[in-house]
Amino acid sequence: MNGVALTMLFGDRAKYLGLVFGIAFSTMLMSNQISIFAGLMSRTASQILDAREADIWVMDPRVLYVDEIEPMTDTQLGRVRGVDGVEWAVPFYKGLTVAHTQGGVLQQVILLGVDDATLVGVTPRMVLGSALSLKQPDAIIIDRAGFEFMWPGEKHALGKVIEINDRRAVIVGISEASAPFTTFPVVYTKYSSAMNYIGLMRKQMSFVLVRARPGEDPHHLAGRIAAETGLKALTWQDFAAATIGYYIKRTGIPVNFGITVALGFIVGAAVVGQTFYIFVLENLRQFGSLKAMGVSNMTILRMVLLQAMVVASVGYAFGIGLCAAFFELTSRVSINLRGFELLWQVALGTACAVLVIIVIASLASVRKVMVVDPAIVFRG
Amino acid sequence: MTDPSMAVRCRGITKSFPAGDGIVEVLHAIDLDIPAGELTMLVGPSGCGKTTLISIIAGILGPTHGTVEACGVPLTKLRDSEKVAFRRKAIGFVFQQYNLLPALTAAENAAIPLVAAGMPMAKAAQQSAAILDRIGMGKHIDKLPSQLSGGQQQRVAIARAVVHAPNLVVCDEPTAALDAETGQTVMTILKEAALAADRAVIVVTHDNRIYHFADRIAAMEDGRIRSVRTATAGQFLEVA
Structure with missing residues (x-):
């Protein structure tokens, strides 16, 4: 039937x-x-998801999510590195600043400063150029969407110059960074360059990115870092969940x-x-x-x-x-x-x-x- | 003891329905025999209990009291699921409003009892098409009910009633929705197609223009059988 x-x-x-x-x-x-x-x-949580080498994010204990940053002193980096089970630990800067092109386009950007030596934290997905080019003076990598915001209609090209806080920055790469919540351009630069762009402050380090030693459980290591340094340490999964949870609860x-x-x-x-x-x-x-x-x-x-x-x-x-x-x-x-x-x-x-x-x-x-x-x- | 010449044997049938705070009895101690090989008409005014009686004979309703034996099966002793199987196998239905499925063709509609018994539709439709052809509907087997006249729809319903070779065909006012001429045609086809030596046909009607098709007429009034007459040489003689 x-x-x-x-x-x-x-x-x-x-x-x-x-x-x-x-x-x-x-x-x-x-x-x-x-x-x-x-x-x-x-x-x-796009910036957390893009920094794939890091197992653990360490931050000021008052930080609730990735966009609400309480800077730490650079001395905290050494304390984190001293915790048993840490393979490596590097500084990471995250902040908002204003950039403008020579053509007069003004654009707020998300500035991410990654460790000068290892470049840990740069998205591995490159559209044009290489992440290693960041080691050049005044070098920045901008995401594809950011490039199209700042030079609408133009073909992707390297060598373009912008100014961040009146300081020169040269585009050496175009990345496919994950889209951020605010749709601002995502600009990667070296940590030291980021400090130049924003100007020196007493506390400036946003996060410490940590890799656990092979065989080390990241959750246990995060607990040890928190206990020994008094800082907040979360695995990248927990930090991403905390960030998403913040937006779910507070908006x-x-x-x-x-x-x-x-x-x-x-x-x-x-x-x-x-x-x-x-x-x-x-x-x-x-x-x-x-x-x-x-x-x-x-x-x-x-x-x-x-x-x-x-x-x-x-x-x-x-x-x-x-x-x-x-x-x-x-x-x-x-x-x-x-x-x-x-x-x-x-x-x-x-x-x-x-x-x-x-x-x-x-x-x-x-x-x-x-x-x-x-x-x-x-x-x- | 089962009498093989009797297709239906009702004894002491009463049927009551709840009505408001009380109950109303619509059938009162009915005794009725319907022989195989005959077309029996159940006649009487509206509300006299004809429809309730054929519903009981067809195993759709159960009596409040009494026994019914149809095609040798004691219906009143069957469980509900057994009654469903009995109806599927042993009874064919012709309804006043035809009740054809509007999305199915004439052949598919007539094939429903075979499909319900588990036969694939394609094979069942072949068998039903042969019967439709026999009753003059060969040109219409692929038509939908909406493309057929009332008389043609009723012919499809007749084919549906006999396609699975049941022992009993129950017809409820089969000519009520038809004009006089079409009614006569439908009754001729019904008698030719449905009646067989081992099969009884029961027709509920108050259309006296079709009484002459009957072999036997049971007249009902107020829930009782008033008379049963058989046709002999065109005359109806009272037998009960």
């Missing part, structure tokens, strides 16, 4: 398309909004996205539930006659559930396809929207939500079909 169930479903084209549209709309809205939210949250972003996702779910459930219920209701007499002719309740139940699952599958496929196409297209249209993508976890989660929607939609309908008296067919 599965073929009969499907023919019944596809035969009522208007309702079938309505059901598929409802699921597709719901899927698109939920997966799109969750993906953008996940992308935004991932952006808040209205999750509420805003949550409302949209909830709306997608509720509207989807309401539209699909109502349409499916009407579809079943209009076929109630047919289901009744099937029952009278000896089709069992279990078979009828399977027919209704098959119809529901087909609607869910087709609608979900359309919706998730639209969502993937949206991110594919928007990332080409605007560089500001780079880094947003449909994660498999989001696709899976949305599939579960669609399953819940279709179960809710089916419940009332299934009950109606189960209790329908086959004698209904004898009532003219």
Whole structure:
């Protein structure tokens, strides 16, 4: 009877398309909004995620997330290096400053100062040039989006000069740094150069990046560093989670996205539930006659559930396809929207939500079909 | 002891339904025999209990009291799942409103009882197409119900009622939605297609223009069988 169930479903084209549209709309809205939210949250921790060589980030104990920095004195670096289990430890500067081009473009930039000797902390993803070029005097690496902000429409090129706090900086590389939360250009330079750009202060070191000795558990080492130095030490995973957690707890972003996702779910459930219920209701007499002719309740139940699952599958496929196409297209249209993508976890989660929607939609309908008296067919 | 000449044997059938605070009895101690190989009409005014009685005979409703034996099977002793299987195998239905599935073609609609019994649709539709051809619907097997007239839809319903060779065909007001001429045609086809030596046909109707198709007429009134008459040489003689 599965073929009969499907023919019944596809035969009522208007309702079938309505059901598929409802699921597709719901899927698109939920997966799109969750993906953008996940992308935004991932952006808040982009600099942590890009500094892949470091196992542990060490910071002032009052620091809650990567954008709220309480500088430390350079002497703290030596104390961290002295902790047993540390393979190496290097300074890392992070701050905001203003840069301008010779053409007069003024742009706030995220300035990241990496250890002069090891260059630990520079993203390994280079579009043009080499990270090693940072060792040259006044050298900076700018991210691709930053280059396009500051020289719109121009072809990527090295050797361009900008001024940061009236000091000369030469672009020796263009990177593909992960998009930051604020979409400012990300500028890498040597730690010593960064100090020149911002001017000397008593405390200037934002973080100490630490690599654990082989075989050393980073969590245990972070605990030892904290205990022996009085500083806060977190594995990069914990620090990224703390940063994302900060934005989730302290901003209205999750509420805003949550409302949209909830709306997608509720509207989807309401539209699909109502349409499916009407579809079943209009076929109630047919289901009744099937029952009278000896089709069992279990078979009828399977027919209704098959119809529901087909609607869910087709609608979900359309919706998730639209969502993937949206991110594919928007990332080409605007560089500001780079880094947003449909994660498999989001696709899976949305599939579960669609399953819940279709179960809710089916419940009332299934009950109606189960209790329908086959004698209904004898009532003219 | 089962009488093989009787397709249906009802004894002492009563049926009550809850109504408000009390109960209403719509059938009162009905005894009725329906022989195989005959077309029996159940006639009477609206609300006299005809539909309730055929629902019980077809195993859709259970009686409050009494026993029903249909096609040699004691229906009142069957569990619900056994009744469903019994209906699937032994009974064909023709409904007043045809109740064809709108998305299925005529051949597919007529094939439903075979598909319900587990036969693949393609094979079942072949068998039903042969029956449709026999009753003059050969040109319409691929048409949807919406493309057929009322009389043609009822012919598809007749094909559906007999495609699985049941022992009993139950028809509820099969001509009520049709004009007089089409009604006569449908009844001719019904009698030709459905009636067989080992099969009984029960027709519930109050359309007296089709009484002459009956071999036996059971008249009901107020939940009781008032009379049972058989046709002999065009005349109906009262037998009960």
